Amino acid sequence: MDQFNQQQIGALSAFVEPDRFSTGQSNREMHTKDISPHQGKLPAGIIWPLTTEETSAILVYTYAQGIPVTPWGAGTSTEGNPLPVMGGLVMDMTRMDRIIAIRPADLQADVQPGVFRKTLNKNAARAGLFFPPDPGADATIGGMIANNASGVQTIKYGATKDYVMRLVVVLPDGRVIHTGGKAHKSSSGYDLTRLFVGSEGTLGVVTEATLKLTGIPVVHLAATVTFETLEAASKTVAVLMGSGLEPAALELLTPELIALMNREKSLGIEEKPSLFCEFHGISEAALKETADLAQELCRDGGAVTFKTGVTEKERRELWRARHEAWETIHRAFPGRETIIVDAAVPISDYPEMVVFSQRQLDEKKALGFVFGHAGDGNLHVVMVGDPSDEREWTALEEINDTIVHRAVELGGTCTGEHGIGIGKRKFMQLEHGEGYDLMKQIKSTIDPKGLMNPGKMFL
Amino acid sequence: MDQFNQQQIGALSAFVEPDRFSTGQSNREMHTKDISPHQGKLPAGIIWPLTTEETSAILVYTYAQGIPVTPWGAGTSTEGNPLPVMGGLVMDMTRMDRIIAIRPADLQADVQPGVFRKTLNKNAARAGLFFPPDPGADATIGGMIANNASGVQTIKYGATKDYVMRLVVVLPDGRVIHTGGKAHKSSSGYDLTRLFVGSEGTLGVVTEATLKLTGIPVVHLAATVTFETLEAASKTVAVLMGSGLEPAALELLTPELIALMNREKSLGIEEKPSLFCEFHGISEAALKETADLAQELCRDGGAVTFKTGVTEKERRELWRARHEAWETIHRAFPGRETIIVDAAVPISDYPEMVVFSQRQLDEKKALGFVFGHAGDGNLHVVMVGDPSDEREWTALEEINDTIVHRAVELGGTCTGEHGIGIGKRKFMQLEHGEGYDLMKQIKSTIDPKGLMNPGKMFL
Numbered sequence: 047m048d049q050f051n052q053q054q055i056g057a058l059s060a061f062v063e064p065d066r067f068s069t070g071q072s073n074r075e076m077h078t079k080d081i082s083p084h085q086g087k088l089p090a091g092i093i094w095p096l097t098t099e100e101t102s103a104i105l106v107y108t109y110a111q112g113i114p115v116t117p118w119g120a121g122t123s124t125e126g127n128p129l130p131v132m133g134g135l136v137m138d139m140t141r142m143d144r145i146i147a148i149r150p151a152d153l154q155a156d157v158q159p160g161v162f163r164k165t166l167n168k169n170a171a172r173a174g175l176f177f178p179p180d181p182g183a184d185a186t187i188g189g190m191i192a193n194n195a196s197g198v199q200t201i202k203y204g205a206t207k208d209y210v211m212r213l214v215v216v217l218p219d220g221r222v223i224h225t226g227g228k229a230h231k232s233s234s235g236y237d238l239t240r241l242f243v244g245s246e247g248t249l250g251v252v253t254e255a256t257l258k259l260t261g262i263p264v265v266h267l268a269a270t271v272t273f274e275t276l277e278a279a280s281k282t283v284a285v286l287m288g289s290g291l292e293p294a295a296l297e298l299l300t301p302e303l304i305a306l307m308n309r310e311k312s313l314g315i316e317e318k319p320s321l322f323c324e325f326h327g328i329s330e331a332a333l334k335e336t337a338d339l340a341q342e343l344c345r346d347g348g349a350v351t352f353k354t355g356v357t358e359k360e361r362r363e364l365w366r367a368r369h370e371a372w373e374t375i376h377r378a379f380p381g382r383e384t385i386i387v388d389a390a391v392p393i394s395d396y397p398e399m400v401v402f403s404q405r406q407l408d409e410k411k412a413l414g415f416v417f418g419h420a421g422d423g424n425l426h427v428v429m430v431g432d433p434s435d436e437r438e439w440t441a442l443e444e445i446n447d448t449i450v451h452r453a454v455e456l457g458g459t460c461t462g463e464h465g466i467g468i469g470k471r472k473f474m475q476l477e478h479g480e481g482y483d484l485m486k487q488i489k490s491t492i493d494p495k496g497l498m499n500p501g502k503m504f505l
Numbered sequence: 506m507d508q509f510n511q512q513q514i515g516a517l518s519a520f521v522e523p524d525r526f527s528t529g530q531s532n533r534e535m536h537t538k539d540i541s542p543h544q545g546k547l548p549a550g551i552i553w554p555l556t557t558e559e560t561s562a563i564l565v566y567t568y569a570q571g572i573p574v575t576p577w578g579a580g581t582s583t584e585g586n587p588l589p590v591m592g593g594l595v596m597d598m599t600r601m602d603r604i605i606a607i608r609p610a611d612l613q614a615d616v617q618p619g620v621f622r623k624t625l626n627k628n629a630a631r632a633g634l635f636f637p638p639d640p641g642a643d644a645t646i647g648g649m650i651a652n653n654a655s656g657v658q659t660i661k662y663g664a665t666k667d668y669v670m671r672l673v674v675v676l677p678d679g680r681v682i683h684t685g686g687k688a689h690k691s692s693s694g695y696d697l698t699r700l701f702v703g704s705e706g707t708l709g710v711v712t713e714a715t716l717k718l719t720g721i722p723v724v725h726l727a728a729t730v731t732f733e734t735l736e737a738a739s740k741t742v743a744v745l746m747g748s749g750l751e752p753a754a755l756e757l758l759t760p761e762l763i764a765l766m767n768r769e770k771s772l773g774i775e776e777k778p779s780l781f782c783e784f785h786g787i788s789e790a791a792l793k794e795t796a797d798l799a800q801e802l803c804r805d806g807g808a809v810t811f812k813t814g815v816t817e818k819e820r821r822e823l824w825r826a827r828h829e830a831w832e833t834i835h836r837a838f839p840g841r842e843t844i845i846v847d848a849a850v851p852i853s854d855y856p857e858m859v860v861f862s863q864r865q866l867d868e869k870k871a872l873g874f875v876f877g878h879a880g881d882g883n884l885h886v887v888m889v890g891d892p893s894d895e896r897e898w899t900a901l902e903e904i905n906d907t908i909v910h911r912a913v914e915l916g917g918t919c920t921g922e923h924g925i926g927i928g929k930r931k932f933m934q935l936e937h938g939e940g941y942d943l944m945k946q947i948k949s950t951i952d953p954k955g956l957m958n959p960g961k962m963f964l
Contacts, residue, residue, distance in 0.1 A: 150747065151743050151853035154851065195692075200690060227916050227917055228850075228851040228915070229849035229850050229882050230849065231655060231878070231881045231922055232918040236708075236948075237653075238940055240696045241695060241699070244694075244696055284610050288609065288610070291787065336787065339787070392613065392688060392689075393611055394610035423689050424688070457687030461693045462690040463692050464692060465692045465693075477694075478684075479682070481684050481694075485697065489695075492946075
């Protein structure tokens with residue numbers, strides 16, 4: 047749907063104040079690109095709701111009219127999740143950005159979906175609390191929920207799914223439902239909350255969420271550990287994960303990526319296969335004990351150096367550099383796009399996957415960087431190429447396919463944290479088999495007209 | 506459905522060996538009672554499948570024939586979840602009890618649904634691992650999944666839902682689907698695993714599960730803390746939960762319950778409002794530090810005594826006594842049945858709920874004992890009465906209703922861990938509103954004939 051007719055423009059305008067509905071060209075264009083290589087279709091218009099009631103009224107109308115609706119957050123998806131591929135209406139949730147309450151006594155926050163992750167954490171910090179899921183980007187909470195986002199601290203703290211307790215969701219036909227509750231435990235009925243978390247906006251629009259928060263750790267300690275081989279580094283990961291030391295981060299980096307980060311960010315880190323670790327504790331003494339044990343395990347695993355004692359400033363820079371790995375790669379090759387492998391496997395298979403993936407790059411002489419949330423078995427390969435160079439781009443796609451097929455064979459997934467969006471729909475049947483049919487059945491039950499974020503998740 | 510016809514008996518017998526299908530009276534009677542006050546209807550027969558393939562073949566047949574099917578585990582439900590209220594076929598999963606693999610390097614186990622929790626833990630212990638969810642009863646894994654079971658250590662380790670990574674499920678029509686995977690993280694498609702966890706067998710039969718395991722803590726320390734008032738005890742709970750000390754158990758007990766436990770179990774515990782705590786750590790030193798901090802916080806909260814240093818034997822007895830609280834109450838009043846309140850609320854509302862509930866008992870002069878998984882805001886009141894004494898039983902039901910209404914008003918739930926089953930169906934509309942309708946829609950999509958565990962969860 048490229049254009050609204052005059053009647054539709056009139057109706058949609060009536061739901062909101064004048065500055066919150068637009069059919070202007072620049073607004074429409076701004077909503078056709080996230081950070082993925084995918085390109086959305088120009089939507090017919092953008093609407094910015096402020097309340098659940100407005101959202102509901104708009105969806106009652108679009109449902110009756112058969113207008114496709116695509117919810118929009120920060121636009122930081124790496125898989126095209128918020129791109130309007132069928133035009134229609136983009137529902138931009140970023141003005142619905144109120145932190146309704148931070149309730150320290152319950153370790154909870156009630157927020158609207160347009161709140162940015164970093165904004166929530168800045169506010170929660172005043173109560174000594176934080177919302178742990180930490181994708182690199184400053185995503186909105188709504189986007190994180192839609193995508194079940196996670197990041198470097200997920201091995202200790204869990205993913206977004208582990209922090210969503212309650213949702214207000216407007217269904218495709220405008221019905222408003224409440225899922226879950228504010229109690230920490232429940233065995234009451236089907237887990238609708240978890241059905242919506244990770245559903246990528248294909249089942250409805252989240253207009254409010256109650257999130258679990260957790261105490262900011264009293265002390266933290268970062269360590270960089272180098273190894274002679276990538277295999278030794280990745281094998282040590284499983285040992286650390288089984289040790290009970292509960293690392294708060296356990297990241298694998300290849301020498302090639304560190305070299306690039308050193309060059310672009312002046313980091314001065316040794317360019318060897320490395321683990322970046324972090325540990326959180328209740329006291330310096332307890333943490334020292336943890337670090338000593340970790341060092342012993344790393345040495346047993348063949349570590350060459352185990353460096354702690356970095357200053358707080360250095361620690362922050364280290365993690366910022368890691369968080370910005372994708373941006374750093376992207377910026378280092380101007381005018382090129384990236385394909386990001388996001389496969390995840392059981393941790394015992396991680397060493398094989400790492401070596402397998404690096405070999406794919408080497409054999410095909412492709413430009414790419416291997417790293418990942420090793421403690422979760424989540425592997426990233428950021429491959430760089432030019433989508434208009436069909437031969438080159440197809441080769442990168444093939445590497446992605448090969449790695450995903452291997453991950454699924456090992457009982458893993460095509461996406462540990464980035465979601466399906468547009469680019470990974472082709473893997474759904476492979477990964478889920480008959481389960482994929484059940485997902486389609488559920489989609490049809492809740493969105494029989496197929497209007498909510500069409501063209502995502504399902505082929 | 507009271508009886509199978511000869512043709513049905515012939516068909517069902519053909520799916521399994523002779524000793525795995527029965528229409529005998531005693532077998533049928535044994536499958537009409539769990540530990541709840543509910544009474545099932547005599548099923549027409551019992552079948553014991555051994556494989557996914559058998560389960561599928563049986564369900565293809567029962568679906569075509571319109572035969573109700575009720576899956577059965579250990580029969581330890583407190584809410585009548587496995588009782589065949591419409592007769593038909595009981596599918597007893599207890600012979601499908603193979604631990605397929607314990608994979609220490611992945612911190613995972615693959616099991617069949619009939620494996621008992623304690624059996625799994627005995628086997629996992631050889632690899633230094635355990636499956637943390639710990640309802641008092643020795644439930645089957647299938648039952649725990651159906652019910653999203655949890656228990657005293659859930660505050661640190663989470664509920665069953667947090668440990669189920671992958672399921673093989675046979676749908677009501679016999680289709681076999683695989684959900685989830687063996688990777689620790691995934692953002693791939695709808696979370697079907699979580700849809701089945703807690704669905705109480707109303708959407709299909711689990712025939713295999715991959716479970717996350719975790720390392721057995723190196724050291725543990727129990728503490729019993731007494732207070733002058735129930736309110737002071739319950740207020741200290743929120744403080745401990747927000748402290749970052751991550752207690753592994755935090756249980757509230759009233760003097761009345763402790764008195765009963767002392768009498769029945771010769772425990773010799775001080776009969777005051779109490780918290781039973783446990784902490785897990787990586788070393789004695791770290792744990793000592795944790796205990797010192799906890800003691801300080803409890804003192805600030807008005808604790809009279811803070812007793813640690815109990816021997817390992819005493820520690821085990823303490824927790825066994827707590828685990829067996831319901832059995833102890835039940836046995837102390839022979840010939841009576843119990844109604845168990847299982848409401849859960851945000852932890853800041855827990856003190857109010859505790860006092861409110863005790864007051865309900867006092868005002869109505871009802872026989873009941875208040876306790877609970879305080880750290881999760883999960884409140885239990887075990888009320889004792891005679892279901893055939895209508896006045897008495899109705900009074901107990903009314904207390905349950907009053908407490909649940911208050912819990913839901915506070916954003917909580919009617920059931921923190923026991924499930925809906927038969928007895929709590931009446932609260933579903935109250936708690937979930939329009940979400941309840943969506944649950945019904947999902948049920949109809951997956952089980953259009955309403956044959957799977959009928960009469961549970963939905964009114």
